Structures are given as structure tokens and as C-alpha cells.
Amino acid sequence: MRELSLDHLRTLVAIADLGSLANAARALHLAAPTVTVQIADLESRLGGQLLVRGRGPVQATALGERFIVRARRLLADADDAVEDVRRQLAGKTGRVRVGASTGAIAHLLPPALERLARDHPGIDVNVQVLTSNDSMARLAAGSLDLAVVALPQAAVRGVHVTALRREAVVAFLPASWKAPKRLSPQWLADRPLIMNDASTRLYRLTAEWFSAAGLHCRPRIELNYNDAIRTLVAAGYGAALLPDESHDPARDPRIIVRPLSPALWRQLGLAVSEAGASGTTRTVMEALLPGSHS
Template sequence: MELRHLRYFVAVAESLSFTGAAERLGVSQPPLSQQIRDLEAELGTPLLWRTSRSVALTPAGTAFLTRARRLLAEVEEACAEARAVGAGRSGTLDIGLTGSILAGPLGRLIRRFGERYPAVLVRLHEMPPGEQQAALHAHRTDLCFLRRPPDDPSLRVVRAWPEPVGVALPAEHRLAGRAAIALSDLRDEPFVSLRLRDSRFATHLRDACLSAGFVPQIVQQVVESASLVNLVAAGLGVALVPDSIGALPRPDVAYRPLAGPAPAADVCALYRAPASAVTENFLGLMRDELGRTAA
């Protein structure tokens, strides 16, 4: 039994006419009649009473019509769902990220994506940068966002949005009165930093200090940028932080831009190739909303 047998039978049952059903289906009447006879032979019971002038459903035909309609509706629903998933209009999108990334435009981007693709479930997975790379390879996530992506030729990298780096100081710090602070002005300051073994971004900031002519005196290392701000507020040191973190209001912490050559905190999107249709749709929206910054 094939789907065409069900479609042909439903057309005849609803038309109660082989001629009308043939016109509706766009087929000639003899093959249609043969398909119905083949179906009845397979089922072992007649579905239609035929006379020279009329067609009527047998009791078996009436029962079969209900199930045939339901089956065809389920097939159509399955086809529509497959088309939606294939086009990225339905499905799931798993995103790996660190908490500090949400301080930037990503939250707004996810909301806009939900408005455009309401049938896609977006799931966020907060994890350290190193775990994000492993999650992509294990297909636990589809996309992740990092400030300093790893050198991994099997992953595609797109710069999602640019972001400068500033300095967070205790509100009463001697440098807090300046409009901008040069990196070299921090050579004698204690630093609180993201954990170097986990964060390529932290290594990038340390290297920027080395390029400015000094080795930063790192007194504390933490996992999350929010913890950096708390340590700065406690007076344990200064911290180099992305602008999105500095934009969060905190009366006991002063944020100042870096003057002169300064490291960047640009955020990159990483994904496997080939990307799923859902991932491609998210990246397309990202380019629309934030501008195409890389390929």
C-alpha cells in the first residue's frame, strides 16, 4: 500500500464519483479505478459499492476513510515539520557562552531571533571557554561566543561584534579622576584577572601589558568577569574588562577607557561547518542586526 492509494481512495470517497475524483487528482479514470481495485484486493474487502450510475461507501469504506484522512493529515504535518526544520524555521539552537557575553548585545539578538523564529527553541549553556570548544565538537551546542577563539581549523569563526577594553578601579583610586588611563600607568598596580589557564582572553590582556613594557602583578584569578568587579570593589586590585562590563552601573567601581594602544575584547561566533539551517538563520540575523564584521 502506498500513499497514492490513500489519496486516490479519499478523492473517490469524497466525490462519490470516479470521474470527479479523476478530474480533482489530474489523472485519467482507468488508472484511478485500477488503483482502487488494487487497494481493495490488498485489504481483502470492498470499500465501494459501484453501479453504472453511482458510487457509495461500504461500511468498511466508511471506517477506512476516517483512518485514511487521519494518516494523510499526519503525513502532511510531518512534511510541513520537515520543511520547517530544513529551512531553519523550527528546531533547537544550543548556544554556549560565558555569563559576561550576555552583558553585550547577545541578549537582544536572542530576543529578536525568537520574534522572527518563534518555533525555534533557543537554549543557553553557560560554560568556560575551553568547554565551549569541546561542546561544539561533541554536538552538544551549535554555536558559541568567545572573545579570543581557539586556533581550530575545523570550526568556522565570525566576528560577532567589536568591543573595546577599559579599566575597572575602586571608586576612590588615585587614577579614577582621569578621563582615560594609559595601560602603562597601571604598571605598579595589583591586578585581578580571569584565570589564565582557562581564558585566552586573559592571556591576551596579559600580553598587552607585556607590550606596554611591564609584567602585570596578578594577585587574584577568577572564572567570571562579574567576580572581577567584586574584587575591584573590595580594593584588591584593578582589572581590564570589556566595555559591556564597564557599562554596568556600580557606585563603588570606576570605569575608564584606555588611552592609546589598547587590547580589544571583540566577540566571535564559532560554529561547525556545515552549519545547520537554524544556525545559519541566527548568523544571518546577527549580520542584519549588528553588521557584517567578518566572513
């Protein structure tokens, strides 16, 4: 059987509700012959009579009564689907896939997720732990909508990057170490180091900081999980260069933090897939961007 037309179903329901083809035509702003043709076409497609036309109100046949019940459901489902799309385009509902490092997930995303849960409860944010390189690749492939990435990033077709925030990189040391108030590359190069793995932007940023002083850093271990790195620092295993998260209320007393000299900064950005930049994705972006909320 050929596909059913929603317009034809809407006309059928209007006739059932209003009692005549003429009343349905006026309500739907259609010419009377158009209504007649639509019902005839619908009955032809179904292979059975749906309405009995005679004197007085139009009556549905037994077949028509059963079909009209289904038609109402189909029209309601179609209206719901259209409304759902409209709400997504307006940024009120939908699912957004977000990639970020463990550090960003632990310290940057929670306030934004709290605001979204309060102001936009219809938005479902799916967070994935990814490096910046992985996030950019998935954005380009269309399997991710939004990501917090370390800058700079090489241009990727179909992905737009906006600056988000700048964070100071500081040294996390075992509290048992005797350290000056500011730490130089020379001082740190003589100590055991715990670093992010070589695939991360933070590793390259740190290596460049040592290289500018004519030094080559040799990490004792590489990890891509900042909380695990801090645990090893607290155990006295080595020093780590990580973004300063001074707002963290759970800082371990076995760790001391020192600024670097020269200063080292990490720039973060928001990367978004142009193909997936729907209203819902924009709503999540606004929750993450500084100055876009009170």
C-alpha cells in the same frame, strides 16, 4: 504488513470525497487504471474491502469509513510535518542551540533575542553558557548550532567563523583606588588582579598584553563569570581587565573604569556548524550580525 503509501491514502480520500474513481483520477492527475491498481493494492495490504463499486457513487464499507477517518489524520500529519520543515528551512520556525560566555549572554544576546521574539516568534533559541573552546568543540560534534566566540580560533573542520564585533578591553578598579587616567601594564602589575580562568581567550589576551611589556601577570583569583568579577572589584578585592560594556546602565558606583595604554582589543566572532546551518540558524545569525537590522 507492508508499509502504507501516502499516495494510496490520498487516492482513497479523493475517491471518498469525489464519489468515483474517475473523478479522483482527474483531480489527482492520474490515469484511471493507476487509481484502480492503488486501491486494489491498498485493500490487499489491509486484508479487507474498503470501497463498494457499483452503479452510482462509490460507497465506503464500514471498514473503509473507519479507515478513511484515520487516513485523513495521517495525511494531515504528513502535510504538517512537510510544512514544518519548509518553515524551518525558510528560517521562520525551529530550535537553535547557541553557545556564549556569560558576558555575551548578558550584553550581546538580549537585543537579538528581543528582535527574534518580535519578528520570528516561532524560533526557540536555547542558550548555553560555554567558553569559546567548549563552543567550538560542540559545534564540531554537532551538539551546538551557533556560538559567539573570541577570536582568533584555530580552524575546526565543519565549523565556519565570521567576524562579529571588536570590543575595547578596559580596567575595572575599586573606586577607592587612586588611579591615573590611562593604565599601563607596569601600573597594573603591582596591584592585585582578578582574571578570567586560564582556559579563556580573554585570559590569554590579557597575559599577552602584560608579556609585551616584559611582565608576567599573577592573578589573585581566576573566575569565568564577569558579573562575579565585577562584584569582587566593587568589594576592593582587586582590579580586572574586561571588555568595555559602557552601555551597561547598572554600573556599580564603587567601580571606576580606565582605558589601557597601550590599547587592548577583543575580537568576537560568530561560529556556525556547517551541518546545522539551516534557515532558522541563519535567521538567528542575522539578528546578531551588525548592519543586518534597523
